[in-house]
Amino acid sequence: MSRLDRTLIADLAPFQGMHAADLDTMLGQARSMRIVKETAIFEQEGEAHSFFLLLDGHVRVVKTTPDGQQVIVRYISPGELLGIARALGRTTYPASAIAAVDCVALAWPSRLWSEFAAAFPSFGANTYKAVGARLQDAHARVIEMSTEQVDRRVAHALLKLIQQTGRKTEDGLLIDFPLSRQDIADMTGTTLHTVSRLMTVWEERGLVKSGRQKVTVVQPHKLLLLAEGHVDK
Amino acid sequence: MSRLDRTLIADLAPFQGMHAADLDTMLGQARSMRIVKETAIFEQEGEAHSFFLLLDGHVRVVKTTPDGQQVIVRYISPGELLGIARALGRTTYPASAIAAVDCVALAWPSRLWSEFAAAFPSFGANTYKAVGARLQDAHARVIEMSTEQVDRRVAHALLKLIQQTGRKTEDGLLIDFPLSRQDIADMTGTTLHTVSRLMTVWEERGLVKSGRQKVTVVQPHKLLLLAEGHVDK
DNA sequence: GATAAACGTTGCTGCAACGCAAACAAAGCC
DNA sequence: GGCTTTGTTTGCGTTGCAGCAACGTTTATC
Numbered sequence: 001m002s003r004l005d006r007t008l009i010a011d012l013a014p015f016q017g018m019h020a021a022d023l024d025t026m027l028g029q030a031r032s033m034r035i036v037k038e039t040a041i042f043e044q045e046g047e048a049h050s051f052f053l054l055l056d057g058h059v060r061v062v063k064t065t066p067d068g069q070q071v072i073v074r075y076i077s078p079g080e081l082l083g084i085a086r087a088l089g090r091t092t093y094p095a096s097a098i099a100a101v102d103c104v105a106l107a108w109p110s111r112l113w114s115e116f117a118a119a120f121p122s123f124g125a126n127t128y129k130a131v132g133a134r135l136q137d138a139h140a141r142v143i144e145m146s147t148e149q150v151d152r153r154v155a156h157a158l159l160k161l162i163q164q165t166g167r168k169t170e171d172g173l174l175i176d177f178p179l180s181r182q183d184i185a186d187m188t189g190t191t192l193h194t195v196s197r198l199m200t201v202w203e204e205r206g207l208v209k210s211g212r213q214k215v216t217v218v219q220p221h222k223l224l225l226l227a228e229g230h231v232d233k
Numbered sequence: 234m235s236r237l238d239r240t241l242i243a244d245l246a247p248f249q250g251m252h253a254a255d256l257d258t259m260l261g262q263a264r265s266m267r268i269v270k271e272t273a274i275f276e277q278e279g280e281a282h283s284f285f286l287l288l289d290g291h292v293r294v295v296k297t298t299p300d301g302q303q304v305i306v307r308y309i310s311p312g313e314l315l316g317i318a319r320a321l322g323r324t325t326y327p328a329s330a331i332a333a334v335d336c337v338a339l340a341w342p343s344r345l346w347s348e349f350a351a352a353f354p355s356f357g358a359n360t361y362k363a364v365g366a367r368l369q370d371a372h373a374r375v376i377e378m379s380t381e382q383v384d385r386r387v388a389h390a391l392l393k394l395i396q397q398t399g400r401k402t403e404d405g406l407l408i409d410f411p412l413s414r415q416d417i418a419d420m421t422g423t424t425l426h427t428v429s430r431l432m433t434v435w436e437e438r439g440l441v442k443s444g445r446q447k448v449t450v451v452q453p454h455k456l457l458l459l460a461e462g463h464v465d466k
Numbered sequence: 467g468a469t470a471a472a473c474g475t476t477g478c479t480g481c482a483a484c485g486c487a488a489a490c491a492a493a494g495c496c
Numbered sequence: 497g498g499c500t501t502t503g504t505t506t507g508c509g510t511t512g513c514a515g516c517a518a519c520g521t522t523t524a525t526c
Contacts, residue, residue: 138368
């Protein structure tokens with residue numbers, strides 16, 4: 001790992017407020033790894049032997065129900081920790097993490113997490129703050145699933161994605177990794193058919209442009225209005 | 234607070250592994266309070282000035298959407314912490330906490346939380362473990378809302394409640410606080426009408442017995458089969 | 467004990483969204 | 497270039513469940 005890399009890593013949320021030397025200690029014990037597209041970083045129910053820092057790419061966290069239905073819990077962007085099950089008192093991963101594109105990540109053995117958290121208080125605090133945010137997010141999603149109908153949920157999901165990974169193009173904000181109708185359905189608790197129908201309607205109205213596994217939001221503002229229900233669908 | 238009380242409190246999950254003297258330090262700074270039925274311990278959006286330990290009673294945590302719909306996030310039983318928003322990096326409460334019955338609780342100023350967590354590592358670790366469990370729970374609920382239909386969600390909710398607060402009676406396991414059809418609906422993302430219909434069917438089949446704001450699960454095992462979908466409804 | 471308020475039940479109707487099926491389109495592969 | 501695989505679109509029938517409305521029942525209030 002080059003000097004430059006370390007400087008960039010120091011800016012990431014999980015390491016805010018840490019001393020450079022402490023960060024070096026952590027990085028010294030990390031294993032760098034590449035994950036090819038559509039392979040798993042870790043699997044649901046598997047023993048939580050490591051935790052990870054995503055450096056490049058996008059990862060989807062997926063839960064599969066006993067009867068085989070998939071739910072996408074969230075997408076992870078570079079700079080975020082994943083697989084911290086052990087830090088929350090679990091011994092197995094509660095979900096699978098699949099690389100949506102080719103990825104680069106750092107890995108540490110799980111047992112080191114508590115050592116790091118104890119030795120570098122900022123690191124522990126940052127993690128717990130992130131966990132707090134995730135809890136918030138999960139609750140927000142429960143509310144959404146309980147009270148809002150499909151079109152609004154899908155609109156919301158797209159907005160969250162462009163906020164996370166939106167890349168400006170001539171058409172609008174492109175979601176920067178392959179995203180199928182089925183993926184969107186798995187994020188919002190609906191079916192690919194319903195998503196497909198919604199997308200065609202929105203495309204006709206000029207809200208989005210989309211192709212195979214590709215979504216560009218043309219008019220984020222209008223999509224937001226729809227998501228918030230300030231407009232008749 | 235009597236000597237006996239302190240002994241009992243020491244057994245509660247948030248204080249496992251703490252020294253008796255440290256616990257005394259904490260309790261010395263707590264304010265004991267009674268909350269009358271159906272009043273708020275804290276309100277959504279309100280400044281998170283305190284965190285609480287529920288000693289007696291049952292509290293429901295409710296989120297209200299901008300358009301007035303209510304969602305019950307969870308019920309809290311004696312021995313659990315609540316209102317720990319500040320510990321997760323928030324300055325306001327993300328939900329309201331309403332006493333389902335007359336309650337007794339201890340309250341500490343929020344700023345003390347980080348002091349306690351730093352001074353008594355077990356306390357901090359216990360809390361984060363609890364937060365981890367809540368995150369798990371929230372995710373499980375998202376999955377459930379995404380993939381299961383109403384009857385199974387309601388069955389699951391009832392099972393969770395009897396597990397938390399079930400009191401053995403001659404009829405079966407009674408949920409030990411007033412619980413209306415609307416409450417169950419708010420827990421499961423449906424309407425009181427649908428819940429009412431389900432309850433009548435289940436009553437006819439001898440799965441439950443219920444009256445006004447009162448639910449007794451007669452055959453938990455059969456209800457579980459229904460919740461898991463191992464039986465045609 | 468009469469009146470009101472809160473909670474629960476039940477029939478009916480409508481529709482959002484699911485499921486199925488068939489066809490189409492694009493990408494990968496030999 | 498043809499073949500397969502994977503993803504998308506779209507029509508049509510079905511249905512779970514919400515929404516409305518009316519009524520019954522229990523608990524509070526004075």
